[in-house]
Amino acid sequence: MNFNLKNVPSQKGRIAIVTGANNGIGFETSLAMANYGFKVIMACRNLTKAEKAKSEILQKSPNADLDILQLDLSDLESVRTFAKNFKNKYAQLDVLINNAGVLIYSGKKNKAGVELQFATNHLGHFLLTGLLLEQMPDSSDSRIVALSSLAHKEAKIHFDDLNCETTDDNGAAYGQSKLANLMFADELNRRLKKANKKIVALAVHPGGSDSGLFDEMSKITYYTFKILSPFILHSNASAAKPSLFAALSPGVKGGEYFGPQGFREFRGRVGIAKRSDYSKREDIATRLWQLSEKMTDQSFLS
Numbered sequence: 001m002n003f004n005l006k007n008v009p010s011q012k013g014r015i016a017i018v019t020g021a022n023n024g025i026g027f028e029t030s031l032a033m034a035n036y037g038f039k040v041i042m043a044c045r046n047l048t049k050a051e052k053a054k055s056e057i058l059q060k061s062p063n064a065d066l067d068i069l070q071l072d073l074s075d076l077e078s079v080r081t082f083a084k085n086f087k088n089k090y091a092q093l094d095v096l097i098n099n100a101g102v103l104i105y106s107g108k109k110n111k112a113g114v115e116l117q118f119a120t121n122h123l124g125h126f127l128l129t130g131l132l133l134e135q136m137p138d139s140s141d142s143r144i145v146a147l148s149s150l151a152h153k154e155a156k157i158h159f160d161d162l163n164c165e166t167t168d169d170n171g172a173a174y175g176q177s178k179l180a181n182l183m184f185a186d187e188l189n190r191r192l193k194k195a196n197k198k199i200v201a202l203a204v205h206p207g208g209s210d211s212g213l214f215d216e217m218s219k220i221t222y223y224t225f226k227i228l229s230p231f232i233l234h235s236n237a238s239a240a241k242p243s244l245f246a247a248l249s250p251g252v253k254g255g256e257y258f259g260p261q262g263f264r265e266f267r268g269r270v271g272i273a274k275r276s277d278y279s280k281r282e283d284i285a286t287r288l289w290q291l292s293e294k295m296t297d298q299s300f301l302s
């Protein structure tokens, strides 16, 4: 854990994709990765927002090497088109940061009828990873990073009710999607090792930061959150550090789960994060993988 984000050698010549690069933690992750010398592919669903974010990064870092490619993770066709466009332009991918996410309480579904958070946060990233894996050099510097959350701790995968329609818990579907992110990273890493690949998959959570993620909360919760957040949460730039650590630290083995170490893991130095016992269950991770293959029609490392 001696690795310091201030002393990262130049990453010139390497390519990273950051999903949801236009806002919050993804924006800060993209800015930092560009400062380290990566060519950063900003994978965003809204091109106007993406162009604006790109200009802001270039203002802060005029030498940043950035490209924008459109990606809507809630739509599997869009994920396939993104992967095709990326492969047409670039021969190699060094780091994939599966950062984008939605938090909603409305029970919205994607056009295939899948609950939007499971579809976007998990299935879209599962397919994206499967389509891009062959672009990654077989090296321990090749990284796939999943953004999970403290919210995974109370969650389980509702295999018999994936859309979480029979629960009264508004947060169940978000928790399920973030648990899926964590368990996907574990299972991916196990499968990579089994296939004798050196590529590393791992998960992080950012603690808590005042990003765009909470915009759909009820007004009262939203304003309470806005008032309290400066005292208990950290900035989006700090919240990006676990992702940067996972993408760049030479000491990682794969399968780790990193997050902030301070009060309730909301903020603080990056270290090994606490996780639920349920999230460690390999039988559930295998079942989730098989289900995800079926739902995305994409098999890999099987």
Ligand SMILES: NC(=O)c1ccc[n+]([C@@H]2O[C@H](COP(=O)([O-])OP(=O)(O)OC[C@H]3O[C@@H](n4cnc5c(N)ncnc54)[C@H](OP(=O)(O)O)[C@@H]3O)[C@@H](O)[C@H]2O)c1
Pocket: 019, 020, 021, 022, 023, 024, 025, 026, 043, 044, 045, 046, 049, 071, 072, 073, 074, 075, 098, 099, 100, 101, 102, 120, 147, 148, 149, 150, 205, 206, 207, 208, 209, 210, 211, 212, 213, 214, 239
């Ligand atoms: N902030 C926190 O406290 C916190 C805590 C735990 C975990 N996280 C995780 O951290 C990650 C980043 O979230 P954030 O806090 O930075 O939130 P944010 O500011 O809302 O950023 C989320 C990003 O994801 C993008 N996105 C949403 N739906 C998408 C889709 N269908 N296809 C492609 N991109 C999509 C958003 O694009 P638009 O701008 O177009 O909506 C935005 O760029 C998420 O995975 C979140 O679950 C955050």
